[in-house]
Amino acid sequence: MRYDVVIIGAGMSGLAAGVRLAHFGKRVLIVEQHALWGGLNSFYKKGGHHFDVGLHAVTNWLAPGYRGSRIPMQRILRQLRISWEELGLEPQTRSSVWFDDARMVFTNDLAVLTQEVQRCFPDQVDGFVRLSERCAEYPEANHDTPPVSTRRVLTEYLSDSLLVDMLLCPLMFYGNAEEEDMDFEQFVILFNSIYREGFCRPRRGVRQVLDVLTDKYTELGGELRRRTPVERLVVKDGRVTEVVLGRGENVEADVVLSSAGLVETMAMRSDVDDDRFEPLAGKLAFTENIWLLDEDPKALGFEDCVTFFNRGPGFAWRSPEAPVDLSSGVICVPGNYAHAEPLDRHMVRATHLANHRVWFEWDEARYREEKGAYIQRSLATVAERGGDLSGHVTYTDGFTPRTVTQFTRHRNGAVYGSPHKVKSGCTEVENLYLCGTDQGFVGIVGAMLSGIAMANQHGLRG
Amino acid sequence: MSENEVRKLILDIIHDIAPDEDLSDVKSDVRLRDQLDLDSMDFLDIVMELRKRHQIEVPEEDYMELSTLDGCVAYLSPKFA
Numbered sequence: 352m353r354y355d356v357v358i359i360g361a362g363m364s365g366l367a368a369g370v371r372l373a374h375f376g377k378r379v380l381i382v383e384q385h386a387l388w389g390g391l392n393s394f395y396k397k398g399g400h401h402f403d404v405g406l407h408a409v410t411n412w413l414a415p416g417y418r419g420s421r422i423p424m425q426r427i428l429r430q431l432r433i434s435w436e437e438l439g440l441e442p443q444t445r446s447s448v449w450f451d452d453a454r455m456v457f458t459n460d461l462a463v464l465t466q467e468v469q470r471c472f473p474d475q476v477d478g479f480v481r482l483s484e485r486c487a488e489y490p491e492a493n494h495d496t497p498p499v500s501t502r503r504v505l506t507e508y509l510s511d512s513l514l515v516d517m518l519l520c521p522l523m524f525y526g527n528a529e530e531e532d533m534d535f536e537q538f539v540i541l542f543n544s545i546y547r548e549g550f551c552r553p554r555r556g557v558r559q560v561l562d563v564l565t566d567k568y569t570e571l572g573g574e575l576r577r578r579t580p581v582e583r584l585v586v587k588d589g590r591v592t593e594v595v596l597g598r599g600e601n602v603e604a605d606v607v608l609s610s611a612g613l614v615e616t617m618a619m620r621s622d623v624d625d626d627r628f629e630p631l632a633g634k635l636a637f638t639e640n641i642w643l644l645d646e647d648p649k650a651l652g653f654e655d656c657v658t659f660f661n662r663g664p665g666f667a668w669r670s671p672e673a674p675v676d677l678s679s680g681v682i683c684v685p686g687n688y689a690h691a692e693p694l695d696r697h698m699v700r701a702t703h704l705a706n707h708r709v710w711f712e713w714d715e716a717r718y719r720e721e722k723g724a725y726i727q728r729s730l731a732t733v734a735e736r737g738g739d740l741s742g743h744v745t746y747t748d749g750f751t752p753r754t755v756t757q758f759t760r761h762r763n764g765a766v767y768g769s770p771h772k773v774k775s776g777c778t779e780v781e782n783l784y785l786c787g788t789d790q791g792f793v794g795i796v797g798a799m800l801s802g803i804a805m806a807n808q809h810g811l812r813g
Numbered sequence: 814m815s816e817n818e819v820r821k822l823i824l825d826i827i828h829d830i831a832p833d834e835d836l837s838d839v840k841s842d843v844r845l846r847d848q849l850d851l852d853s854m855d856f857l858d859i860v861m862e863l864r865k866r867h868q869i870e871v872p873e874e875d876y877m878e879l880s881t882l883d884g885c886v887a888y889l890s891p892k893f894a
């Protein structure tokens with residue numbers, strides 16, 4: 352079988368690329384190794400309950416009737432021919448960054464955060480305003496710029512290291528694959544996505560976004576095969592000549608677009624067997640815990656949609672030595688979004704940084720035991736940033752870096768992939784391109800933008 | 814194809830790309846970009862839709878011809894003939 356484009360992975364980036372290519376008449380096949388689509392933001396059913404893998408917040412809120420310079424969510428809607436109504440996004444009420452010595456609230460109006468900076472760090476507010484202006488005027492992602500240290504750039508604007516850490520914390524958690532620091536271009540993208548445009552959520556969760564994408568894709572004639580891993584990419588004379596699927600079938604394609612990740616994709620190539628790409632694997636992994644409750648979290652003291660917290664001195668953004676780093680994390684209360692109707696159940700979710708090795712090394716029994724213990728500790732930590740939930744929990748689920756790798760094959764369970772991003776999407780193999788996580792755009796919105804951009808540049812040109 | 818039909822097919826394309834734009838009062842002699850919220854990527858999509866729907870190729874050096882509705886009609890009508 353021959354296709355114009357074979358896409359590896361039915362995550363947000365692969366699906367968005369698929370829609371775009373199929374819309375313009377390309378013969379497209381998406382192959383997904385898992386039984387379900389969605390990738391890092393998929394969905395599952397457990398104990399009779401439906402869960403989203405992720406989805407604390409869709410970034411880049413677009414208000415209905417928005418007028419102004421082009422912003423990412425508009426770009427997605429237009430490029431994929433999706434109407435604003437179809438996504439059914441509803442805005443956040445408020446979120447906060449909560450460190451021991453300060454707590455700043457932010458909303459989808461940057462003026463609120465500016466006031467909070469003024470309140471908590473009066474001598475820093477001028478710098479903050481200049482910084483946010485720089486982010487607003489920053490030119491659209493230039494594909495060839497070498498990485499620039501955000502921490503260094505920020506010294507031109509802010510002198511208080513607590514404020515720097517507080518501003519960085521949400522941006523790190525929502526999209527930084529690099530330990531300690533981040534590329535300034537990535538900072539600008541995340542600053543605008545999170546602080547300027549803000550958070551929203553589809554009422555039905557990630558299924559709502561995924562349904563729009565998969566329905567469109569199939570209507571346009573795109574083909575999606577699930578439970579079908581790509582085992583090998585046969586490379587001859589610098590081109591992929593055959594895509595070997597797990598079921599012993601081979602397909603051919605003019606272009607192969609992979610969302611599996613840089614290291615993961617390079618490992619599929621038949622023409623290299625060295626491990627020079629291995630050191631590029633990401634190290635930032637997470638645990639995610641989900642509690643269903645018999646009481647509204649708001650009544651228990653949780654007012655934010657999303658709380659980014661840190662305890663103790665300094666904010667550490669690195670793979671922790673302990674299995675889980677409970678000193679920081681993200682707490683999400685989906686029911687606190689400004690949904691037109693209340694959700695049909697009460698839920699709190701919490702994310703922490705996790706060690707990227709140890710979870711893979713334990714045997715099953717030890718793994719279960721540690722996971723259970725850390726879910727309990729996480730619950731105790733969460734209580735400090737809201738209220739005690741323990742008497743109200745009706746169902747608990749949690750996952751670790753090992754779960755992420757099991758279902759998505761991302762190395763080390765590294766949700767944001769390799770710190771080495773390939774912004775052009777190009778590889779050493781002429782017709783093999785990357786999209787999604789390791790092309791450089793992460794998160795639900797970032798992944799879709801990446802799929803669109805790579806489809807345009809490598810699938811539709813010429 | 815009549816001038817009005819060409820006009821309509823362009824507006825149909827713009828409507829599909831930017832359904833939130835009000836197209837009821839688009840002036841023929843004013844640049845589309847000056848009256849509608851369209852950027853270069855949207856323009857590229859107009860060209861791609863012309864190819865997809867009507868098999869009309871617009872080379873890059875001719876993009877300028879499509880900047881107003883009048884321009885579109887003048888440039889595209891002969892191609893439909």
Ligand SMILES: Cc1cc2nc3c(=O)[nH]c(=O)nc-3n(C[C@H](O)[C@H](O)[C@H](O)COP(=O)(O)OP(=O)(O)OC[C@H]3O[C@@H](n4cnc5c(N)ncnc54)[C@H](O)[C@@H]3O)c2cc1C
Binds near residue numbers: 788
């Ligand atoms: C717990 C959690 C919470 C999150 N919360 C949010 C949030 O609130 N907001 C937000 O914006 N983002 C969130 N994210 C991040 C977001 O989900 C990802 O950045 C985004 O979904 C990445 O999409 P992608 O297409 O780049 O990659 P992926 O989703 O990883 O897609 C890659 C796909 O390729 C498949 N694949 C891999 N190898 C093969 C192979 N050999 N053959 C076939 N298929 C293969 C995988 O199974 C996967 O489906 C969260 C992620 C997690 C894990």
